[in-house]
Amino acid sequence: MTIESVSQEAARGLPQTLRTAQAAIQLPEVQDMLRRLSEYNLGICMPHMHDDRTGGFKPLADEVTQVESGLAVSFRPAAEVAGQADRFLPVGWFWRAGASTPSAVCEMVRAAGLGDRECDVKHKM
Numbered sequence: 001m002t003i004e005s006v007s008q009e010a011a012r013g014l015p016q017t018l019r020t021a022q023a024a025i026q027l028p029e030v031q032d033m034l035r036r037l038s039e040y041n042l043g044i045c046m047p048h049m050h051d052d053r054t055g056g057f058k059p060l061a062d063e064v065t066q067v068e069s070g071l072a073v074s075f076r077p078a079a080e081v082a083g084q085a086d087r088f089l090p091v092g093w094f095w096r097a098g099a100s101t102p103s104a105v106c107e108m109v110r111a112a113g114l115g116d117r118e119c120d121v122k123h124k125m
Helices: 003-013 016-024 030-038 077-081
Strands: 048-049 056-061 064-071 072-077 088-096 099-111 120-123
Touching: 003 016, 003 048, 016 056, 064 088, 072 077, 077 099
Parallel strands: 064 099
Antiparallel strands: 048 056, 064 072, 088 099, 099 120
16 A cells, blocks of 8 residues: 555545545646755645644644654644744745745753854753
C-alpha cells in the first residue's frame, strides 16, 4: 500500500477543503512546489484543527493559530499570538488576505547570551 492510497482512503471523512488539500499534494505543480521548497528546508502542511467534542478534522480558522508549548498543541486566537511576537516562533504559514500569515508557532524561551553572542532560543518545555 502506498502513502497515496492511504491518504486517499483516510481523506474520505474529511471536510471538503481538507480533502482538496489531500488530493492536491499529488498534483505535478504541487510536487514541483514541494521540491522547490525543500531547497530552503521547508515543506508543505495542511493547516487544521480538531473538533473538541469528536476529534474530527476541521480547517484551521483564519482567526486561530496552532500553538505548540511544552510539547503540547493548543489553538489560540491569532491576535493573541501576534501580540506576543517575541514569545512565539512561527513554524508554519498560510496565505490569508493577501499576505503570509503564521498558522503554527512554537512557544520559545530565550536565555541571555554571553557578551556579544545572540540569545539562545529554545522550545519551552
